[in-house]
Amino acid sequence: MxxxxxxxxxxxxxxxxxxxxxxxxxxxxxxxxxxxxxxxxxxxxxxxxxxxxxxxxxxxxxxxxxxxxxxxxxxxxxxxxxxxxSEELREIIRRRPREFGELLRQLRNAPDHAILRIARQVRDGKW
Amino acid sequence: MxxxxxxxxxxxxxxxxxxxxxxxxxxxxxxxxxxxxxxxxxxxxxxxxxxxxxxxxxxxxxxxxxxxxxxxxxxxxxxxxxxxxSEELREIIRRRPREFGELLRQLRNAPDHAILRIARQVRDGKW
DNA sequence: GGTAGTGTGTAGTACATAGTACACATGCGA
DNA sequence: TCGCATGTGTACTATGTACTACACACTACC
Known part of the structure; x- marks a missing residue:
């Protein structure tokens, strides 16, 4: 080892x-x-x-x-x-590197609640 | 090799x-x-x-x-x-695994334009 | 017809990753 | 007190990652 x-x-x-x-x-x-x-x-x-x-x-x-x-x-x-x-998340990014790259970099310094609110809105079909 | x-x-x-x-x-x-x-x-x-x-x-x-x-x-x-x-993106996720895990899974099947629109809105301060 | 540049075949290297196998000392209950 | 379970030390292994070093054959030019 x-x-x-x-x-x-x-x-x-x-x-x-x-x-x-x-x-x-x-x-x-x-x-x-x-x-x-x-x-x-x-x-x-x-x-x-x-x-x-x-x-x-x-x-x-x-x-x-x-x-x-x-x-x-x-x-x-x-x-x-x-x-x-996790491999699961890496897979999601690899399928659309431009889109998720852009998104993640924009959200790098966003507050936690903002990220979670977006996730919630997506889940509720508000996009 | x-x-x-x-x-x-x-x-x-x-x-x-x-x-x-x-x-x-x-x-x-x-x-x-x-x-x-x-x-x-x-x-x-x-x-x-x-x-x-x-x-x-x-x-x-x-x-x-x-x-x-x-x-x-x-x-x-x-x-x-x-x-x-990229290590840069992995770093972003590792800092807040719960938030970005949730977000990425919700957006897994969202259309490209929806992801980019969210990124744009974040960039423009609309959150 | 040499020589300068082109791509490629073969062999080998150092370190990281992801563990196993076995032996040992210690402690706890019946 | 003896047997069983506990955590740990030591040694070793197989495979993956990320390359280097050197030699070779071909072509193109002048």
């Missing part, structure tokens, strides 16, 4: 978030030991341990999604903390 | 687009031979040759941007054909 020691801080943030979420659930249920969770998302316990301690980079999108399900987290947020953007 | 023969078709589309654009300019100017362009974007000629023939995967974002400048192409489009999304 290559360490590339320089993203360690970012990895630790992701790992810390996971551990916190897991330990929260672990206090009540015993189904949330590191080993149990590792088994359910289909990775080796040692690997999940290293992820949680930020010793290695965050895992693949697939595993991050599985973790989000297990620990009841927002997948998009977890992916973002891991430094990733 | 690992070939992973299965994305070859996608690579060829990217390469073909490059070659076409380059040869178009090459008919008039002689500054657009494969070797000259390769030198300007700082890669080996053999490498650019393989890229244009779709024998290897598209190069890094940096090189794709350089090619877009040289050949007067839209970088976002060239990146998209290469199967990539």
């Amino acid at each position: 290559r360490r590339t020691t320089g993203n360690r801080r970012a990895w630790a943030e992701f790992g810390g978030l996971l551990r916190e979420a897991r330990e929260l659930r672990g206090t009540e249920s015993r189904e949330f030991s590191l080993r149990r969770v590792a088994q359910r998302i289909d990775v080796e316990p040692a690997y999940l341990s290293k992820i949680e301690r930020g010793e290695v980079a965050p895992p693949s999108e697939e595993k991050i999604r599985a973790l989000a399900r297990e620990l009841d987290q927002d997948p998009d947020v977890l992916l973002a903390v891991a430094g990733k953007v | 690992r070939r992973t023969t299965g994305n070859r078709r996608a690579w060829a589309e990217f390469g073909g687009l490059l070659r076409e654009a380059r040869e178009l300019r090459g008919t008039e100017s002689r500054e657009f031979s494969l070797r000259r362009v390769a030198q300007r974007i700082d890669v080996e000629p053999a490498y650019l040759s393989k890229i244009e023939r779709g024998e290897v995967a598209p190069p890094s974002e940096e090189k794709i941007r350089a090619l877009a400048r040289e050949l007067d192409q839209d970088p976002d489009v060239l990146l998209a054909v290469a199967g990539k999304v």
Whole structure:
């Protein structure tokens, strides 16, 4: 395992978030030991341990999604903390790079509520 | 170079687009031979040759941007054909994954003009 | 007919990504 | 006290990404 020691801080943030979420659930249920969770998302316990301690980079999108399900987290947020953007969203952009490029750059500094309001308006057919 | 023969078709589309654009300019100017362009974007000629023939995967974002400048192409489009999304746009999404995730999914099937109209309205301060 | 420029074939490199496998020490309950 | 579960250290692997370096054949020009 290559360490590339320089993203360690970012990895630790992701790992810390996971551990916190897991330990929260672990206090009540015993189904949330590191080993149990590792088994359910289909990775080796040692690997999940290293992820949680930020010793290695965050895992693949697939595993991050599985973790989000297990620990009841927002997948998009977890992916973002891991430094990733979901393949689903990248696909949407790749299909119309000009349009979405333009839109995203215009909205870069818009307030959260403005972005969400637009999303709502689109959903309600107001476009 | 690992070939992973299965994305070859996608690579060829990217390469073909490059070659076409380059040869178009090459008919008039002689500054657009494969070797000259390769030198300007700082890669080996053999490498650019393989890229244009779709024998290897598209190069890094940096090189794709350089090619877009040289050949007067839209970088976002060239990146998209290469199967990539620019780091700039990914950054925008990672900062507010919930908001932009929601927005992009709502706009997935919206017509082009609707997306561009929203971008225009945002630019004009109508939000 | 040399030489300058053209595109391409072959081989190899360094680093990133995404993990596995096994052994070990510690602690907790019955 | 013994067995089982817990988290973790160490070593290793396969594949992907992004290239370089060099040699070769062809053509075009003067």
